[in-house]
Amino acid sequence: MIGFLRLMIFGLVGLTIAYWLMLIYMRSLKREDLENEWDEVSGEGLPPRDTYIDEGMSGYEHSLKRKLVWLVVIVPICLFGVLLYFMNFNS
């Protein structure tokens, strides 16, 4: 049982780190896109640069893309389950 707990703890720590890294990375990409969009037209017909980026970012925080970052956590856990099943209970 200690083995299982150890796997769970290390696994969750690892997945948390992966999740945060991915979250920060995707946010950074989105911000860069917004900056480039604004700069391309030199802000013509758009709100001021900071406002434009802030609005874009708050929109991103509620987008599907933001929620998909959870896949970084969900997919490995599902793979773990599938592997456990096929290794032991399917023969």
Add this chain to the structure above:
Amino acid sequence: MAYVKWTFYALVALILFSFFHYNLPQHDVVRIVGTYQERQDLGDWTRIFWASPEDQSATLVNRDVQFIQAVKADGATMVYRNEDTGWGWPPYFKFDTASLQTEADDLRSTREAPKWAVVTHYGWRSELISIFPNAVGIYEVDSPDQRIIPWMNIILLTVLLLIVLTLRAMWRQFRQRSIDPLIEDAEDAWDELGDRADAAGDKARGWFGTWKGKPRK
């Protein structure tokens, strides 16, 4: 120095290759000829090539291990150990040792009437230090020429490559957006400092100049 560098790289490559070669699954087409159980001493450094015991047996110096004896199509022999990996490393999550032993027993055949089976395993066989690959799965096939596509290895290595590339992209993004601006700021500050020092120098020189007095006529 170039030799040191290349030796270092070669060593890293060798360690990485060994790591994957030991831990990734491999397949053998074999004929199962028998199974046995033998008490193994676990006292010396080859301990690392045996499964980590469950908690209650962590302090044991020896224990019974199940083995599967097999012969390949070309007559070469192979002996697999059959141990649970449990929740530990490598992450095969194998708990069905007893069932696997039963399946192996069921597939037992003679040279005259051979039954072929694919044994999935990881690890190395070394006669010299008595280590055995750990069998993790077994299934029957029709002929010894069975073609095996190592899907698991293809998928695992691809995913691993994707993870490495993602980490690299993350690092580049971080450097471009967070570190480079800092360095530019520092450079600007440095330049400004230089300008100010020059200006101060000029000023001081100008002040010293007032001491020198006016050139005499």
